[in-house]
Amino acid sequence: MIDGFGRKAEYLRISVTDRCNLRCQYCMPDKGVTFRHHEEMLRYEEMLRLVRILAKAGVKKVRLTGGEPTVRRDLVWFVRQLSEVEGIEQLALTTNGLKFCEMAEELYDAGLRAVNISLDTLNEEVYRQITGHYGAKKAVDAVNIALRTGYRVKVNCVPIKNVNARYLPEVAYLARDRAVDVRFIELMPIGCGQSFEGVSTEDVKLILKNALGDFREEADYFSERQAGPDLSGPAKYVRFKDFEGRCGFISPMSDCFCDRCNRLRLTADGYIKPCLYSAEKVNVCSLLRSEASDEDILEAVSSVLRNKNQRHSFGEAVPGPERRRMNEIGG
Ligand code: SAM
Ligand code: SF4
Numbered sequence: 001m002i003d004g005f006g007r008k009a010e011y012l013r014i015s016v017t018d019r020c021n022l023r024c025q026y027c028m029p030d031k032g033v034t035f036r037h038h039e040e041m042l043r044y045e046e047m048l049r050l051v052r053i054l055a056k057a058g059v060k061k062v063r064l065t066g067g068e069p070t071v072r073r074d075l076v077w078f079v080r081q082l083s084e085v086e087g088i089e090q091l092a093l094t095t096n097g098l099k100f101c102e103m104a105e106e107l108y109d110a111g112l113r114a115v116n117i118s119l120d121t122l123n124e125e126v127y128r129q130i131t132g133h134y135g136a137k138k139a140v141d142a143v144n145i146a147l148r149t150g151y152r153v154k155v156n157c158v159p160i161k162n163v164n165a166r167y168l169p170e171v172a173y174l175a176r177d178r179a180v181d182v183r184f185i186e187l188m189p190i191g192c193g194q195s196f197e198g199v200s201t202e203d204v205k206l207i208l209k210n211a212l213g214d215f216r217e218e219a220d221y222f223s224e225r226q227a228g229p230d231l232s233g234p235a236k237y238v239r240f241k242d243f244e245g246r247c248g249f250i251s252p253m254s255d256c257f258c259d260r261c262n263r264l265r266l267t268a269d270g271y272i273k274p275c276l277y278s279a280e281k282v283n284v285c286s287l288l289r290s291e292a293s294d295e296d297i298l299e300a301v302s303s304v305l306r307n308k309n310q311r312h313s314f315g316e317a318v319p320g321p322e323r324r325r326m327n328e329i330g331g
Helices: 044-056 075-083 100-110 124-131 136-149 165-175 191-195 201-212 221-226 284-288 294-306
Strands: 011-017 061-066 090-095 114-118 152-157 181-185 215-217 236-240 246-250 263-266 271-273
Touching: 011 044, 044 075, 044 263, 044 284, 044 294, 061 075, 075 090, 075 100, 090 100, 100 114, 100 136, 114 136, 124 136, 136 152, 152 165, 165 181, 165 201, 165 246, 201 215, 201 236, 201 246, 271 284, 271 294, 284 294
Parallel strands: 011 061, 011 263, 061 090, 090 114, 114 152, 152 181, 181 246
Antiparallel strands: 215 236, 236 246, 263 271
């Protein structure tokens, strides 16, 4: 599947639920959240049919996200089914890590091999300020358990001015003695994210450099990509002296990577979106629940992909048309 600008769609991100056991301020509001009704959510069997269709059309990687994917029942069963879909080469999960600690082994046995754990600070009070709950230690436990179990582990941290900015070196330090990639992601002005001010990659690098010393740039990800198919994402990496793991920077605001975007997103209520920020979408839930054939469904997805925008419109005077929150779209 190729979009109107020649970009191949090889990577599907599935929001398995819009619910979550945390309330990160920049992602979903603390109070007054209304969740979609059970019947409005895509069933696992429906997601599986869609993945099989898309895998035949070239999708090679699936990431489960949300909301918090570990709060949906029978996730292990779903992972096992996905791992058996022909053509899916990589299966990954993005999680806040809290429930993952107890599920790490079962998920690994079911075929999951890669996990991104979100952790914006190691300071419990700041963690609580951001998420509404204490849990920083548990999230670090999740990183350690994931490494012990054999996963490829990344940590995701969203730097926010006057909230966690001064605690970033501690998060980066997780990569000192661990084979993890700690990635700093620029805050995107989506949903609740619009009420906060993120920290640019340039400023994060300065904060880290002042605290941890010099770093060396790792192999340029463009050349890595030229070496063959790449499903690893848009982070650019550096390594601090004597660090086992790397630090990475994902910069949707200051260094737009839309020209290399290979993603499709499936929302928990069954819409395929070719871009996080655009209103372009197709309701595959209603197609999956109709008489539509696999070919009809593939054509509907291909058609919305052909209309994918060339780039996002973050930072432009006119706000983008997406009104949903991150937990609804799938971050
Ligand atoms: N609950 C899981 C978690 O927290 O990892 C998966 C869903 S969460 C929406 C996925 C990632 O999106 C998290 O790392 C979170 O920090 C990030 N995120 C949420 N809102 C964001 C925003 N406005 N800008 C940048 N990243 C955001
Ligand atoms: Fe939940 Fe993840 Fe959003 Fe935090 S970022 S509220 S953990 S979905």
